[in-house]
Amino acid sequence: MDKLYNMSVFAKVVEMGSFTAVANHLDTTVGNVSRAVSVLEEGLNTRLLQRSTRRLVITDAGRRFYERSVAILSDLEHAEAEARDALLEPRGTLRVHAVPGLGRQLMTRAVLAYRDAYPDVSVDLLLSQRMPNLLEEQLDVAVVIARALPDSAYVSQRIGASHCVLAASPAYLAKHPAPERPEDLADHTCIQLGTVDYAPDEWQLESAEGNATYRPAGPHFSVNDMEAMSVALRDGAGIGLLAAFSAIDDLRDGKLVRVLPQYHTCERSVYAMYSSRQFVDAKIKRFVDVLKTHVGDELTAYAEELGIAVADARA
Known part of the structure; x- marks a missing residue:
């Protein structure tokens, strides 16, 4: 017994x-x-x-x-x-990982909204480009951007969709006439973005007119952080890819201008990942709900503002 x-x-x-x-x-x-x-x-x-x-x-x-x-x-x-x-009431400490660009722009506001709704939960927000190991690093939720997730035992929920657009500063375009076709990019300095899901040497572009792949040639400047890319582009360094969530404020303010505005990159999904499907803590369930509105809905609004057609972002 x-x-x-x-x-x-x-x-x-x-x-x-x-x-x-x-x-x-x-x-x-x-x-x-x-x-x-x-x-x-x-x-x-x-x-x-x-x-x-x-x-x-x-x-x-x-x-x-x-x-x-x-x-x-x-x-x-x-x-x-x-x-x-x-399992019923959010409490305790929630450890969250996110990629830096998304984390600085949208995740921080989502965390603040979550804390307002559930003040009994403390949140640790950790930002880095790599794909984390939830169990080894004792993380509750990881928010990642990817075209497809690798096979794993983790549970994932799609909370939105992300796109990158080509942008440059007005000062740069004043000195270098804006390209009219993807192949015209060969006449420009292209700042390359290299992150977990973006190969720096290949830009896969989509538009209603068709798709195009452009491979920037050196000499070039490559960076693995959206904020650093924004600084370089605002300073007139060239043309580069920026995620809508990183570019939107500068585009609104006129600090940056869309280049080849009919094009954008292939859609990347934004996923919330956690370790178990059974007995999920309320703090995780409610946080994913907050992400769907404060991240997913914002990403859809940015895409619509930029003229990018978005299907059901959570399908």
């Missing part, structure tokens, strides 16, 4: 004073109740109860064991209640 179960039976016997009363309470037999106490006594090599045909008397050792048992069972009950509550 399970030791915790035996302890709980023993505690009931002490409290109710009768094997028969406990058997009726637990809907079991007197023999099972007596056996549970005997197994404890054999394991402890100590008499817990003195039995007679008329009454039960708890020994000194039994009294001490009873008090400890009640404390242990109470702690276990509280632990189980906390665990069950964690």
Whole structure:
């Protein structure tokens, strides 16, 4: 028999004073109740109860064991209640990983909105370009951008879609006439973006007129961070790819201008990944819900503003 179960039976016997009363309470037999106490006594090599045909008397050792048992069972009950509550009410610490560009622009605002809604949760937001290992790094959620996810045991939910557009500063375009076709990019300085899902030496472009692949040739400048790319483009370094979430403010302010505005990169999906499909903590479920509105819906709005057709972003 399970030791915790035996302890709980023993505690009931002490409290109710009768094997028969406990058997009726637990809907079991007197023999099972007596056996549970005997197994404890054999394991402890100590008499817990003195039995007679008329009454039960708890020994000194039994009294001490009873008090400890009640404390242990109470702690276990509280632990189980906390665990069950964690599935219902967000609380604790949420560790989130995201790629830097998305993290700086949209994830930070999503985290703040989440904290407003669920103040009992502390959030650690970690930004880096690499694909994280959720279990080894003790992460609850990773938000990644990819055309397809590698096979893994992780659970993923698609929360939106991301596109890159070509952009340059007005100062650069004043000195170098804007290209009219993808092949005209060969006459320009192209700043290359190299991230987890973007090969720096190949730009795959889409438009209603058809698709095109352009391979920038050196000498060139390559960077693996959207913010650094934005700085380079605003300073007139050339033409480069920027994700809509990184480019939108500069495009609105006129600090950057779309180049080949009919083109954009192939769609990348934005996924929220977590480690288990069963017994998912409420803090993770609610955070994914927040991501769908504060990240997914914003990405769709950016795409529409830039004239990029988007299907159901969460399909």
